[in-house]
Amino acid sequence: MTEQMTKPIHVIRNIETIVAFDPQTGGHAYLSDGDIAFDEASILHVGGHYDGPFEREEHGKDKMLLPGLVNIHCHSDEEPLSKGIFDDMGTPALWGQAMYEYSTLVEISEEAREASLTIMLGDLIRSGVTTLVDIAGPHDKWLPTLVKSGARAYAAPGFREARWHVEDSRRLDYHWDSAKGREAFARALACVDEAEAHPSTRLGGILAPSQVETCSPELLTEAMAAARSRNIPITLHAAQTMAEHEELLRRTGLTAVQYLDRLGILNERLILGHCIFLDSHSWTRQRTEIDMQLLARGGTTVAHCPVTFSRSGMILESIGKYRRNGINVGIGTDTYPYNMLEEMRRALICSRIAGKSVHDIKTADIFEMATLGGAKALGRTDIGRIAVGAKADFSLIDLNHSAMQPVYDPLRNLLHCAAERAVQAVYVDGQCIARDGKLLGLDYDGAVHVMRDALVFAKERIPANDPRRRSLSELAPLSLPSN
Template sequence: MPVTLIKSAAWVVAFDGRKHTYMRDADVAFDGNTIIHVGPGFEGKAATTIDGAGMLVMPGLVNVHSHPSSEPMAKGWNDELGSPKLYQSALYEFMPLFRADAGGAPNPDDIPASATVAYSELLLSGVTTLVDMSVAWNGWVDTFAASGLRGVLSPMYRSARWFTKNGYVVEYEWAKDEGMAAMEAAMKVLDEAAKHPSGRMSGMVSPSQIDTCSPALIKASFAEAKKRKLPFQIHAAQSVVEFHEITRRHGMTPVEWLGSLGVLSDRSLIGHGIFMDHHTSVHWPRRDDLQDLVDTGTTVAHCPTVFQRRGIALQTFGEYVRRGVNMAIGTDTYPHNMIEEMRAVAITSRLVAEDVYDTRSSDVFNAATLGGAKALGRKDIGRLAVGAKADIVLVDTTMACMKPLRDPVRSMIYAAAERAIRTVFVDGTKVVDGGKVLTMDLDAASAQLEVAQKRAEAGVKSLDWAKRDHLKISPLMFPPAKGS
């Protein structure tokens, strides 16, 4: 296979077998899709040589929790929405109203456009491995593969849908088969992903939410994950409403109940994991949910931005890390920008803790690389080391937004964000160059998504329990000027 050499990089985030380290003036070489050299003085022959002067070379980021097929369309709609009588969550009253099929039959291009926008944003922010938690849609596997990402398809399914008739009580409508047919359909998607010729597609078993899935469905899903040797993820401890629902049904916290079902393990991820017994919003007797996660090796998929908007936060990321919980990061919602999400992790944790030392930037970067890789059971991603996959990000440290350059990863996280990312390789293939996505038409997808959003606006009133239109629920920032 042809060798590519990144020669004399100014900075390299290299993995020494235990941790990330900084190297200066080092080479990174990869043969096909595999890294063959990290360090000074590569002496082999290279078919392609990239000048590393002024560049930071770092591992591709691992995003363990995202919803590309739906979230991009909610931009401008869901930024400042939450139900005051449902503990500020938007999950139950508002999020079901704004979707591609809200105005009737969806245009077949709407969901692919939404996914394309998200995939593009993710690549531009240095993500090379993505867990895509979507409801299965036609063409998903091929579209995901065409993006160039290393894809983990995580088709969601459930036993019940949630809804509210009044804005303060959440109800559940349960399927007679408890969602087993939907689970079977999701497994067929995982089979398709495993067989994809790209070799970059794999799967994750994902019953949707702890409160919408029956015990039988959750246990059957975990058994299937073990059988297939795949990771398992479920949304849990994501709202006060859900916490109270689970304690009402079972007299246990969400984490405690999942433990009683036997589904906490080193292959398991909890989506969000905020409202545990120590959280000040739940006022529950302490029994140490965090220790259950540590003892079982369960990962928390942390996505701060979607909760920040509603005044909700983990307590705290730093505390979870100190206790020994494996932490990984996702971009649950728009913007699908992993660097901004990393910044939100660090700043929110310190704000909640009222302690600048609560969380270190290295903890955040570790979660976005090594923690995500561990959650997926992989030792060949999230690091620059010989034998690892050639998932590599080049950051331009000569840009004004990166200067003065004392610590390049810090400058990227806290100042430059995705603006400084120039080139991205996934599996040895260049998918971003010059800050442009090479594999997808982002402009065309964005235009289609805008059309889809207008269509969704028209359907809001028919779905809302109070028959409010979209402007009543989510008014524009400013009223229209007179005469306009």
């Protein structure tokens, strides 16, 4: 054995359409009938004929090759288990949000955590995601399962000093326990350091103070300093609900964005989920347009996750406008159904509704957010693009799939019609991690079984977790009468 082992080179020939990075425009462009060559380290050749050496060869006829999608905001924990429970619920006094009174009642058993994570990873990968940021509570199976999935993953352990408490379905209170929050911060730092030092180069760490209003200004400032010293990103929920918006106004007289600016932490390292209720939003009462300028000036990224918010009747006004104001935007799925392509479709539709125009945003803009926008948020130029030297993270789309046919513009067909049905194979670091809807590194079907038991446990625990001790059927009657 020689010391310098050559890595096996894989070539895919005559791909009908490659969505390749164009250095001239800094965006993506279609390339027709070209080859791609790659090894586990990077992409070696894009477009035209590759006549170098190779160990493996396949044909790309009737396929589109897409850069891997970058999901900058999702949660495993109990979220995959919460599917279909409180979707029709919301607290009227809290602008119809279900998050504070209802969602927090769903509890996942320790044994089901790995399964829950597996469901999330599986659904994301099958929709073309190759990089993801999981904001969750640390547990023993977390990092090993992220690695086993084969995806590129950032573990973002959440921590906060205050917990939400809803009294009598009308008042949101904050129960502060600074010592506990500090302990969680210390655990998060250890977890992030473990992820960063992990032998898998696909694993990274991100600091995640949970919400702007559940962390003290001191903790937020310290977390930013810790992110700076480690040269890693930091993410935080801010301007995500009207309840939070009103709470911050009461405490500081400022919107979330203005408050973070005053703390001096609105910078290019920060990813904010979800930045909906800015001073310019029609539900707020500021009647100014300062927040967008502050976000753009700071270089802060907005993690846009329209599916879960639109399910609650809430909409960001509009993501096209954010982009036109110079704000970097990435896409996240937040919670179930963890379908990145459906999320992108919803982002496009919601933006056009909020912007009252088909011209508010184009398919190419959404695609750019879900690739280059996410990569920028993570400080990377080697993902979210198909280019020589970039990571070999991509998916192959079956242009012959009935949901894709007939094809005039393949990207539009994928986003508006076929979504994950046409995703044939997903590659990360040149390795195939999903093919024909099957995950190669994870036991998805086994996880589904575990989740059925986990739902039984969660249903039993709901009355004990509810301050008013209501049963699940009182809290969330079924969508149809049960005769």
